Amino acid sequence: MRIQRVETYRAAVPLHTPFKTALRTVTVAETLVVKITSEDGYIGWGEAPPTHVITGDSLASIDFAVNGIFKPLMEGASLEGRERLFEKINKSIVGNTSAKAAVDMAIYDLISQQANLSLASFLGGYTNTLETDYTVSVGEPAHMAEAAVEFADRGFTTLKIKVGKGDPAADIKRLQAIRERTGNQVKLRLDANQGWLAGEAVRTIRTMEDLGLDIELVEQPVRAGDIAGLKQVTTNTETPIMADESVFSPKDARIVLEQRAADLINIKLMKGGGIHQALKIAKLADVYGVECMVGSMIETKIGITAAAHFAASQPNVTRYDFDAPLMLTGDLAAGGGIIYKDNVIHVPDEAGLGIRSIDWKYVEKCREEVKG
Template sequence: MKIQNIETFRAAIPLKKPFKTALRTVTVAETAVVKITCDNGITGWGEAPPTHVITGDSLAGINYVITGIFKPLLEGESLLYRERIFEIIQQGIVGNPSAKAAIDMAIYDCISQYANMPLAAFLGGYRVRIETDYTVSVNSSSEMAQDAQVYVDNSFSVLKVKVGKDQIAADIKRIQAIRKQVGESIVIRLDANQGWEAKEAVKAIRKMEDIGLNIELIEQPVKAHDIKGLKFITENTETPIMADESVFSSDDARRVLEEGAADLINIKLMKAGGIHEALKIAALAGVYGVDCMVGSMIETRIGITAAAHFAASQPNVTRFDFDAPLMLAGDLIDGGISYQRNVIELGNRSGLGIVGVNGEFLVE
């Protein structure tokens, strides 16, 4: 089974509501779609959204890497020797993890179709359905509380609340408003997106603990490079701390785990460069007895389907952040994962189970 052709398309889908974090505001989900066609007729799909503030990837850069570098390197290569393929991808260019992820997931789609297995089963198999959280964007306290109630009314029992955009005191007021609105039974996790400093974060987290806000975990409170600060917060608070932007690769994960700098790790295919490296991160975390979350950027159901299959295949992936397609005003694909409100069903089709792409959202 050889790669016969690699194609890219650009897609853009408006969001229902602006997505706001400490790093950016998104109103339209733009993405580069990858299609790999094999000589036996199997077709695999992948995608790579540009997330400049996290991965450094742009649409133009993603397209160049895929068509200008990977296409000539990979066409004609046999997918039956996938470790060689992934070595070619890693050696082909430094960085550019989102472009690598798009190619990687399309390759895994092809291989698992050839094996006639859903990708999650091909990767090992552990779950057939998972429950996602829903993200509350940074806004005023009252708007965030209202948004949180809408999500709870739609059966979401886990909320991921974005903070870190301004002073921590304002963040605490937002969280208090949300907790008062949704009650004590709803799980609340926070994502500061690198927006805090270590000492102020410890002070604020201790205050949240003292007033009983009952926060499940806090994701990436400090800058990605500040492993010392991350460790300081982890060692000086009771609330579990999760590393996100601090961990792109298995080398990053090893450093965080060896330092004891975080209690949990958030794996994203767009950071890791795809499933191949994500598997290494999850395995390494498992050796240290550390659980993981799998999340995403603002992606369509192509990328989220790949991430969900990976997440469902790993026993130490215990948290799932796959709400991005629910934020979009349209759907790019037929097939793939399906949502029953907060529950994601993987389905029993082979590979990613994608049967077609909706041309309405493709851009010239």
């Protein structure tokens, strides 16, 4: 199988409500959709959203990397030697992990279609059913508690609570308000998005433990590069600590795992550069007996479908954060992809990602809405 053509399309889908974290506020999900066509007529899909504050990627830089750097390397290339192709792509430009992820997932879509297997089966075939959490954006305690109740009523049994913005004492009040409204029937995991210093993270988490707020885990409590601080928090709290922004690559994962700086690792295709690198991180974590979560940026169902297939293929991926498509006002993937039923995701058995078409009328409609 050889790649015949690489094409890209820009899209922007409004969110139902603003998505707020300690790092940013998102109202529109921008993305670059990648379409790769093989000589024998297969089509592979991928996407890359710009997430400046995490990956450093803008829509313009993603577009340039795909069309200016990767496209000349890919067109005409054989996927029978895909390791060589991935090597060329990874060495062709430093960073740009989101752009790399977009072409990576489209390549995996193609090769699993050729094998006549779903991508999850092609990668390992561990399960086909996942349970996602739903994210509560950071805000006033009462507002967050109200949102938590709404999501719990919709069937979500695990909520991801965004904290780390402002005084840590405010985060404690946020969690108290949510627990008061939801009781103990809902599992709560926190994501500080690098918002705390190590010392205050330890004090804040210990206070939450003493108050009996029953937190499942705390994700990325300190700055991405502060591995010593991450280890300090992990060592001095009982609540499991998850590394997210601290782990982009297998090399990052090795450092965290060797130092026992975190209890868990969050893998995202946009951080790692795609499935090819994500597999390495998951396998390395498994060697150390560490479980992983697979999450995402604010992506459409194209990217989340690829992430879900990867997550479904690995036995040590035990947690899933795939709520982004549920936050959008519509769906780019008109045909196929993962199927949501409340908090449960079904990964289809169709070959590849199972995405067969894009709703270009909806893409254009969103473009006009965003302009307006």
